[in-house]
Amino acid sequence: MEIRCSSTTARDWSGDALVVGVFSGDAGQGMRDLLAERFGNALAQRLEQRRFQAKPGESASLELLNHSPSSLIVVGLGAPADFGAEQLRSAAATACRLAASAGAQQLGLALPVEGLEPAAAAGAMAEALRLGLFADQRFKSDPEPRPQPQAVELLGLPAAALADCQGAVANSAALCSGVELARQLVAAPPNVVTPAALADTAAQLARSFQLELKVLERSDCEALGMGSYLAVSQGSDLPPKFIHLTYRPSGPATRRLVLVGKGLSFDSGGYNLKTAGSQIEMMKYDMGGSAAVLGAMRAIAELKPEGVEVHMLVAACENMISGGAIHPGAIVTASNGKTIEINNTDAEGRLTLADALVYACKLEPDAVVDLATLTGACVIALGEEIAGLWSPSDGLAQALLQASEQAGEHLWRMPLRASYREGLKSGLADMKNTGPRPGGSITAALFLQDFVDPTVNWAHLDIAGTVWSDKGRGLDPAGATGFGVRTLVNWVRSGGPA
Structure with a gap:
């Protein structure tokens, strides 16, 4: 799985599956507005039908007809005051598991990194993506197929910090x-x-x-x-x-x-x-x-x-x-x-x-x-x-x-x-x-x-x-x-x- 750092945002990225993190309450309104602007107001109704409230660990996977990306995964982040590196890791791991289950080959990951050091945030997400998909099947006579995305872009990172972020991603592999x-x-x-x-x-x-x-x-x-x-x-x-x-x-x-x-x-x-x-x-x-x-x-x-x-x-x-x-x-x-x-x-x-x-x-x-x-x-x-x-x-x-x-x-x-x-x-x-x-x-x-x-x-x-x-x-x-x-x-x- 190749992991790349990018300053592209969820507004512009295209690929198989887009993951966005949404805060609960009023704090998540900006991301909800962005999604409505890009994918239409019907998206809000579909999330409401799913009773999605953006609680920590909550998620919703939506298929988008005639769109690129063709899949949207929305991950709840809870309140901003409770969000940090640990919650970032957990959200990234959840998102990647859902994307892998859906068969996505190209994944865009748009999670908030404000308040976190960009390179540390990129490294944390890269760890979560790889470790969250780990499965030990060495002792099974008939291992189950374990699909995973071939390429993941970490979106919305500061352009000035991209080199440091990519270095942190490389270190995370070791x-x-x-x-x-x-x-x-x-x-x-x-x-x-x-x-x-x-x-x-x-x-x-x-x-x-x-x-x-x-x-x-x-x-x-x-x-x-x-x-x-x-x-x-x-x-x-x-x-x-x-x-x-x-x-x-x-x-x-x-x-x-x-x-x-x-x-x-x-x-x-x-x-x-x-x-x-x-x-x-x-x-x-x-x-x-x-x-x-x-x-x-x-x-x-x-x-x-x-x-x-x-x-x-x-x-x-x-x-x-x-x-x-x-x-x-x-x-x-x-x-x-x-x-x-x-x-x-x-x-x-x-x-x-x-x-x-x-x-x-x-x-x-x-x-x-x-x-x-x-x-x-x-x-x-x-x-x-x-x-x-x-x-x-x-x-x-x-x-x-x-x-x-x-x-x-x-x-x-x-x-x-x-x-x-x-x-x-x-x-x-x-x-x-x-x-x-x-x-x-x-x-x-x-x-x-x-x-x-x-x-x-x-x-x-x-x-x-x-x-x-x-x-x-x-x-x-x-x-x-x-x-x-x-x-x-x-x-x-x-x-x-x-």
């Missing part, structure tokens, strides 16, 4: 490729995406984009003292793979950033087995953090940001049951020497991240960000549209919040309350791997903090609720969302925290 990779990894079944498959994905990225790759095998991890990570992996027949992928800029790097993704390719819960109703069949998405960082690296490698060196770490493994699986009550030693009493084998992600964070800090980074489908408690607290953010660094937290806002992904900063650390105390070891049920996502973040050098800027993102959508939302289809890729890429391209 970003979307990263999101699509993350979606494919999360959606694939656990017999396809294994720890070795994650390492193979990293190897493919290294070959395609000239990245550096190091994969540590079990013996290498043993030599580094990664007893916490290896304890999780020991119940599986599949060997663990500790993946270290590096992007280096062509010129000097003034910042070094590390992205860490939780990489549980399947989580049975171990001997604290997930039971009926716990969605054990969906635990393939427990590697959503690793998918996000791999997707981000794919986009970063193509966009080639200057002045920043980026390392990606994934401690990949399965959490399975066997005669060799770790026992509840066992005590293990992480690579920083801390001992951990495992009081719940289903709190395994933090055990793998512990050794990954120790490794990350040894790289002497300016900042470390980890992403993990870590706790059901975060889903209870924030639902399925907002990820939790924990960080002792105000600067890093603010940078990530700004990056997520630009991406249309939602983060909410949560507390790292030191007194909650009491719940992690163990009578036998330095700490337990879980605390009491109340505040479970907070104690999980506090657990991770114990494996981060206090001189290193660090943030933890709990994406347990946002990595998957049962029904789809905005530009995300039902299923894997690829959450986190766009936020990470925006943050890296900004240079990281000041």
Whole structure:
């Protein structure tokens, strides 16, 4: 699908299908008048018959006889005061799905960009068009035809900004490729995406984009003292793979950033087995953090940001049951020497991240960000549209919040309350791997903090609720969302925290 930026307006554009956004109430009268002027007053009557009120998400598709365009799609935008980049993305995704269903080959998209930076608006619409049409049919024996427009024009952009807008559209292609990779990894079944498959994905990225790759095998991890990570992996027949992928800029790097993704390719819960109703069949998405960082690296490698060196770490493994699986009550030693009493084998992600964070800090980074489908408690607290953010660094937290806002992904900063650390105390070891049920996502973040050098800027993102959508939302289809890729890429391209 070719996406072009244009200063042509809805008044003059011709092609297969024209999409226009209409505000509700008096604010939409100007667009209604323009449509009546171009297509006749009968159009208003047809919209009235459809009871179209221009509410957010509302749409109407109309066939126009003896006209070019031959189809008109009207998308409701709601009140102007409530309209921003997120609503722009949602409207563009809705419009493109409707146009694709109608078989349109040439699409003109006339959505308001006033109040938004033109290039950012063009990039947001381009992301929505591509990601809104994404469909994963790799595992179907007879895939359904998925038509999509061949050419889309983003209409009504300022003529002076067209070059910048087209550049933003070009950049969005790399970003979307990263999101699509993350979606494919999360959606694939656990017999396809294994720890070795994650390492193979990293190897493919290294070959395609000239990245550096190091994969540590079990013996290498043993030599580094990664007893916490290896304890999780020991119940599986599949060997663990500790993946270290590096992007280096062509010129000097003034910042070094590390992205860490939780990489549980399947989580049975171990001997604290997930039971009926716990969605054990969906635990393939427990590697959503690793998918996000791999997707981000794919986009970063193509966009080639200057002045920043980026390392990606994934401690990949399965959490399975066997005669060799770790026992509840066992005590293990992480690579920083801390001992951990495992009081719940289903709190395994933090055990793998512990050794990954120790490794990350040894790289002497300016900042470390980890992403993990870590706790059901975060889903209870924030639902399925907002990820939790924990960080002792105000600067890093603010940078990530700004990056997520630009991406249309939602983060909410949560507390790292030191007194909650009491719940992690163990009578036998330095700490337990879980605390009491109340505040479970907070104690999980506090657990991770114990494996981060206090001189290193660090943030933890709990994406347990946002990595998957049962029904789809905005530009995300039902299923894997690829959450986190766009936020990470925006943050890296900004240079990281000041």
